[in-house]
Amino acid sequence: MAAEIRVFNCLSDNFGYLIHDTETRATASIDAPEAAPILKALAQENWALTDILITHHHHDHVGGVAELKQKYKCRVVAPHEKKAAIANADLRVANGDVVMVGNLMARVLETPGHTLDHVSYVFDREKAVFAADTLFSIGCGRVFEGTHPMMWDSLLKLRALPDDFSLYCGHEYTAANVKFALTVDGDNPALKARAEEVARLRAQNRATIPVLLGEEKKSNVFLRADDPAVAAALHMKGAAAADVFGELRERKNKS
Numbered sequence: 001m002a003a004e005i006r007v008f009n010c011l012s013d014n015f016g017y018l019i020h021d022t023e024t025r026a027t028a029s030i031d032a033p034e035a036a037p038i039l040k041a042l043a044q045e046n047w048a049l050t051d052i053l054i055t056h057h058h059h060d061h062v063g064g065v066a067e068l069k070q071k072y073k074c075r076v077v078a079p080h081e082k083k084a085a086i087a088n089a090d091l092r093v094a095n096g097d098v099v100m101v102g103n104l105m106a107r108v109l110e111t112p113g114h115t116l117d118h119v120s121y122v123f124d125r126e127k128a129v130f131a132a133d134t135l136f137s138i139g140c141g142r143v144f145e146g147t148h149p150m151m152w153d154s155l156l157k158l159r160a161l162p163d164d165f166s167l168y169c170g171h172e173y174t175a176a177n178v179k180f181a182l183t184v185d186g187d188n189p190a191l192k193a194r195a196e197e198v199a200r201l202r203a204q205n206r207a208t209i210p211v212l213l214g215e216e217k218k219s220n221v222f223l224r225a226d227d228p229a230v231a232a233a234l235h236m237k238g239a240a241a242a243d244v245f246g247e248l249r250e251r252k253n254k255s
Contacts, residue, residue, distance in 0.1 A: 003104055003126045005168070006045065007207055010037045013172045014060055015209060017130060018047065019101065019123070026050040026102025030121060030130045030168070035064035039071070049074045051101050055132035056118040057084035061170065079110075081117030093119065111158065113151025114141035120158065122165075129213070131158055132170040137211045138194060139177030140222040141170075142253065148246030152225060155245070159223050163214025174198050174208035180255045181221045184233050184248065190218035222248055 003019055010016040010033035017030040018041055028051035029038050042049055049072040052065055056079065069076060069088050077099050078089035093099060095110035099121070107122040111134040118141075120131045133141035134151075135158050143151045158167075178195045185191050194215065201208050217223055224230050225248060226241035236244050 021102030024102030028101040031061040032064035035067035054078040056115040079117040079119045084117040111154035113146035116145045127165045130168045136169045137174040149242040152242045152245040165213045166210035185221040194219040
């Protein structure tokens with residue numbers, strides 16, 4: 001296998017991710033919430049950090065960058081939106097750009113809404129997408145800087161990826177997301193099955209990530225804002241999908 005991926009906890013509820021090319025031994029951290037858990041994971045694997053791929057400028061995704069760069073002299077890849085202050089960036093990337101981590105190829109997908117600078121990293125050969133705070137399992141990020149139509153468009157980009165891709169998101173929010181989703185989409189058998197799985201995983205203190213995108217497409221109500229059944233559940237029959245999404249997001253904000 002050309003790539004290995006490690007998942008671990010950072011801060012209170014962030015995920016830390018390392019992706020490692022076994023051929024060249026290049027290793028990237030997807031975001032850097034804090035340095036210590038990343039350093040620990042690298043030491044456990046005897047890997048050296050060559051790259052940090054940043055998804056957006058929020059501090060809980062970049063807080064460890066400076067310390068890691070100082071130790072490893074690694075390359076820091078960041079979104080092209082320069083109005084977002086991201087220190088230590090060596091390379092700025094935009095939609096469609098390709099970033100190599102050793103022999104691993106990451107395709108940049110602009111997914112704004114949560115922030116204007118947000119990007120996701122798609123590793124097509126590895127069938128993995130790191131979507132940070134745009135798409136969560138059974139949820140999506142809050143819309144802080146963008147608009148609801150912008151965020152819905154970003155979700156559509158991620159939904160268009162193949163079903164057999166694994167989703168790696170920014171936070172362990174799945175149980176809370178399930179609780180909300182059941183209030184809107186409680187008759188959905190895929191959601192009910194995911195709810196049982198999430199309850200079992202969390203009872204064992206295990207991560208709910210990664211999850212297959214195909215499963216998310218069936219169970220994540222935020223990815224189904226263009227489904228007439230979801231609009232009907234919100235008493236929004238005939239409404240535009242972006243408006244249905246906006247109502248879902250506002251309800252989640254208040255939940």
